[in-house]
Amino acid sequence: MKRQLPLALVFVFGLFMVFQYFVPHESSEWVYEFLLDWILIIGIFAVALGIWSLFRVAVDKIKTHKPNWGYSYLTLLGLFSMVVFGFTALNGESWGWYFPFAISALMAIMMIAQTMATTSQKGLYAGLTGLFALIAVVIAIFDPAWSFHFSTAEGVENPMFRAFFDHILIPCLSTMFALLAFFIASAAYRAFRARNLLASLLLIAALIVMLRFNPWLAAVYGDFGARLSNWLMNVPNMAAQRAIVIGVGLGIVATALKVILGIERGYMGKG
Amino acid sequence: MDFGLYLWTTLGAFLTLAIFSFLYKDNPFYKIAEHLVVGVSAGYFAVILWHNGLSPNLFQRLNDGNWYFLWMDSTAPWYLIPAILGIMMYTRFSKKWAWVSRWPMALYIGIATGVAIPLEMGARVNRQLFAIMERSIDWANFFGVGGFNLLDTASGLSQLIVFVGAMAALIYFFFSKEHTGLFGATAKFGIWILMIGFGASFGYTVMARISLFINRIQYIDNNWLQNGLNTGITPIEGYHAGYAVIFWLVVLIVVGYIIREIMTYLKTKEKSA
Structure with missing residues (x-):
């Protein structure tokens, strides 16, 4: 009851949602929409757990006088x-x-x-x-x-x-994202040193894309930098992104299958 | 700009500068902004999810029922089931009954994973495979459309690089066969393509962040200092003086940060030597 029923629910609803996708009938679509509404409602109820958790963490920090x-x-x-x-x-x-x-x-x-x-x-x-x-x-x-x-x-x-x-x-969220510009640039300085061919490729590609809109370089080389950067983004980067997206998609499907078949049970926690 | 709005903009400018002060080092101003934004963003998302998610999907559907019948007489009483399941999540607060919260969690995960499989296969895998296969190589314009141009993204050469590069990168991800011989050489070309892709994506991300940085400086300049002049409120004896102070403050912070980073790097290098 404590572990078997959740496993059975995941299996039954998971398989049902996979198969209904291939049934082009309006009742199937109605059930699909209906169950999507269900998980939206359940998910929003779960947000309250997160808010309570934030409240508890803040209160505990005050209580124990943490730094x-x-x-x-x-x-x-x-x-x-x-x-x-x-x-x-x-x-x-x-x-x-x-x-x-x-x-x-x-x-x-x-x-x-x-x-x-x-x-x-x-x-x-x-x-x-x-x-x-x-x-x-x-x-x-x-x-x-x-x-x-x-x-x-x-x-x-x-x-x-x-x-x-x-x-x-x-203002706070955009400034925090802007702040990352400096941190990833400094991380790149440490990580991207041209130690071998692969690191050099990474460094050169990043530099070309970053210097694309530099007005000083544009004054000397015209739009060559912009065209080179455009080619890098639309040709080799496109090839890499296609492979990555296919890999990510297959990874998500494999993980979803592991969850439905009960191989991956991390969501149940301990006990 | 009225005075009330100017005060709000001043608060926004203060928070912006408080967060940028982290570039020098962690300090109380940064901590104030950091802790405030954690609370405000949690509250914001909770309220938005309530009004845009729970209200239209649950409350307004049960609205035609009566509370004394527990909304069972509404036209869509079956929406009480996910509400009950949602409430069951709160059994997590009790150690004895925490296992009950696995039921709604299991339902959620079952539906979400079941939806994900066909959608991910369609939207990511199949779409990318079709995109790789559907375009034939333009041999007539191999070195550029209408003339020799190696940077032409529509040329046959560029199309060939996309096709071969994507295939090679996929072969690099295939670990069930040892990367030796022709297979290994293709995988090696694949990792080159991947590294160029990572570099380009990284450069693009950095430039996006720099754009945001410019936007924040423009916010301080246009929205705060210049509007201060328009309202007759001059924070630091006139716009130009204020602008110069803010500009040099930002320059000092950035230079201080770079010097600090270089010193830290040199110290760690000394230690490791």
């Missing part, structure tokens, strides 16, 4: 700010008491985290949790300027949610 534990408050603040903004929306132009509500709700959540993290004064933090939660509830009941917003066809409508996305998430 840099103070920054975990920022993680929690960012997480729950998005949750509060994501599930509330303005009813008109006025903000009303929205910000006192948001601050009280966030403080209540932070006090819950503090109550879980602290070893002394649990009563004080629990009391503060109650106080902030009470303020948030009172504002939520009596303020008509905004309302909770759990399931509507319009999706997220709160301008604060959009502002956090535009001015915190996007």
Whole structure:
């Protein structure tokens, strides 16, 4: 029951989904769509496990005073700010008491985290949790300027949610990706030294593609660099990518077969 | 640009510079940005998945039912099954009942792997094999269309290199036969093609990151400093002074980073010697 039933479920549903692909009947397509909806719903429920895990990790870090534990408050603040903004929306132009509500709700959540993290004064933090939660509830009941917003066809409508996305998430994520330019360039300096033919091929190809748009070289050699780089991307690189994509595809199919046939059981964990 | 938006842009510029400060070394500003972005991105994806995934696929389908009948009277009550399976995932919180969470997990994995097999075969393997085989070599324009041009990607030579290169690279991945003789020589050509491909992909990735870096500098310049002027808010006594300070700050960070990397490299070389 604990291990056999999951194995049987994987086998039956896996084989069913493989075979239904070859059945061009509308009922088969209906079942296909229906089961895809199922896994979407199950997958989203699983996201809550990840959020809880992040919360636990942050609280444990605060509790055990691990190095840099103070920054975990920022993680929690960012997480729950998005949750509060994501599930509330303005009813008109006025903000009303929205910000006192948001601050009280966030403080209540932070006090819950503090109550879980602290070893002394649990009563004080629990009391503060109650106080902030009470303020948030009172504002939520009596303020008509905004309302909770759990399931509507319009999706997220709160301008604060959009502002956090535009001015915190996007700058941070794009800067982190931009930062990698320096790290992979320095890694390349160590790894790509022309020690043998293969490393030299790698180095030369990378240099040609990187120097493609260099204005100084373009002034001397015209568009030769761009044409050479274009040829490298569309001919030898294309050949390599075709082989890699075929290899990856076959690898995915082989792994999927191993899972369906019960050879690969890592997803079940221990116990 | 109004003052509120300018404040938000200032926050974005601060976070951008805070993350770039990691190029010199790990510091509290970087840690602030790092921890904030972990929380905000987790919250963002949770909310988006709720509104764009769970809401249309579950709640709105059960919407015509009544909660006191547990939505069994809705027009699509069978959508309660994946919801129950999803809730079963939470048995992971109990050591005693954690095994129950394997059922929804098994269902998820069974369906996902079953879908993947024909789709992967079609979208990756078959499509690439067709692409390799369907184009015949253009012998009439072997050295370039309309004249001698070795860099012509449509020439017969380029087509031949793509065909032979892809075959040779596939042979390199074939480990069931020893790489000796003609087979070994073809595999060797395959690894050359693969190394050129890896180099080109690497160079392309670096250039994409550099483009992002330029974009971040433009954000600081256009969105923050110049808009600061337009609102009448001049962060560092006028646009030009502010621009110069930011520019030299970035240059200093980059130069500092390069010197630090070279020193670290030389030290490790000394030690290994």
